[in-house]
Amino acid sequence: MEKEWNKGAVAVYFEDMANEKIIKRNYSDAVQGVTPEQVEGFTNTLETLTTLPASYTVVVEEYRYIR
Secondary structure, three states, X not given: OEEEEEEEEEEEEXXXXXXXXXXXXXXXXXXXXXXXXXXXXXXXHHHHOOOOOEEEEEEEEEEEEEO
């Protein structure tokens, strides 16, 4: 079986202290092989665009296996 990269996404979770909940925002079309530095830079940039602080970030990479 051959492993082939299919797609990626980034999910950023923001803390909404006023309403006591976590807000999730998904950003699709992430490039293959993102580095921790790129994820940190992306998250920091998003924090400058909102009043909510980021709690954590999840990177999802999807692969397919071909026979």
